[in-house]
Amino acid sequence: MAASETSVRLTVGEERVTTVDVTKGEDVDLKARDPEQLHVDLKVQFHDVFGEPDETVFSFDLVWRWAFKLFTNVKLWCYRITSLICGLPLAIFWGMYFAILSFCAIWCWEPYMKAYAIELGCVRRIFETMLNAFYRPCFEVIGYCFYNIRIQKV
Template identity: 45%
Template structure:
């Protein structure tokens, strides 16, 4: 896995992973017809909401982004290690063993069921259909 050498600072979510957490003022607060506050209060509430949301996010990012990025990097490294060194070899071993079981199962099944199926086939192969004119 190679990572790009340059980080795109303009498009930080190019695969649209987190569009579901994009919260706009209009999606959280709304005044129905007949219940409107003063225009200045509505503008001030909008600025307060947007400013506090942005400031809080930036503070949390400064405090937590690097340590969490380190933790998630370690987590995905451990996950990759586990899959490469444990899961894939185990699955390969399982497929090899189950193929051996399949050969034994097929032989037992054929030994027990094939005579019955052949007998039924012979019995039913002698049935003849004729059309009777009335």
């Protein structure tokens, strides 16, 4: 036998599984990095945080310019350095987390909920039988007692 005949071919949706590229040619947009508008609340600029209300409480122009430049650059570079250090490990972590979450939802929770619903079907039938045997006749009698009562406006 040839080696290819004895090897196991893994397929997903009748497509051969490889580890080459799971993105299927989809490329990341390097300009629009939040296309779903997930982080609109994080779009914070200098003027969203700082504002001097009127000329009586203005700081020196030099201070205002430098505060603007420092705020903008420190925010940018802190984010870049933090994402450089933590971005890839966190991408691995969140990829694993969502993979495990998907696995649990597909292979654990949904089958459990289906089995639970089937098991509760038996309890439901018993409960319905009890209600029909004991409570329904009482409520029907009470309904017949009040059946002919009519309220008239005087």
